[in-house]
Amino acid sequence: MAAKAKTCCEAPMEGRMASSASVNAEELAKFAWAIAHPARVKILSILLARSNCVCGELVDAMPLAQSTVSQHLKILKESGLVQGEVDGPKVCYCVNPAMFSRLKELVAAL
Amino acid sequence: MAAKAKTCCEAPMEGRMASSASVNAEELAKFAWAIAHPARVKILSILLARSNCVCGELVDAMPLAQSTVSQHLKILKESGLVQGEVDGPKVCYCVNPAMFSRLKELVAAL
DNA sequence: ATCGTTAATCGTAGATAGACGATTTATGGA
């Protein structure tokens, strides 16, 4: 048995072409990090479903303390995926379409 | 000024429809977590570009200690995105196509 | 059977996440 089968993961090799040479690992990792927690994914999906949402509603929709939700929102804001706009004593959150598209683009380009 | 403009994030409301009611936050968060570090994104992109790759090559391609790369690989394996196959004293890694598709699907469905 | 190579695991240290309650800040209304 010379060379030994060497299936090694069955390597499909179906014309894959390293879609975008350097995937900008930093950028994608930053976005991924933002949605790397179930609570943040849920917040994001709520915002996507409603187009926009007041912070208090998010707190009510989550089984977490107000301060905790606020921290998750901060992380989402830091990633750029979400933006907040002060509306009187409340704060209205929404998804930043450009950043959100960019995230999808980066994942799709993988 | 009654009612006060209330732009609030300019709510585009372009027929968005909450693509998949409950996005399975846990599942997406798990995948996102796996690629929430630049080193892991890079490993993943290397594997995608080469179809498969021996661990040692990955270590050489990264500016990290062998043990650190091994840990990142472990995290990627735990997420299901990557699988390893023992090939003699070496280990050959590759992307799990099904899981990888699932990740893309989940993100695209957001 | 022993040796060399490859990769996983162990053990450690420092940094950061995640959760909460308590407090502060900001705004609108009385």
Add this chain to the structure above:
DNA sequence: TCCATAAATCGTCTATCTACGATTAACGAT
């Protein structure tokens, strides 16, 4: 002006990540 509400920040705790060197385990080859 003072009060009530909303949300951010602070302080604390525990748990986990990240990185590394050192060690162990697995395998081929001699």
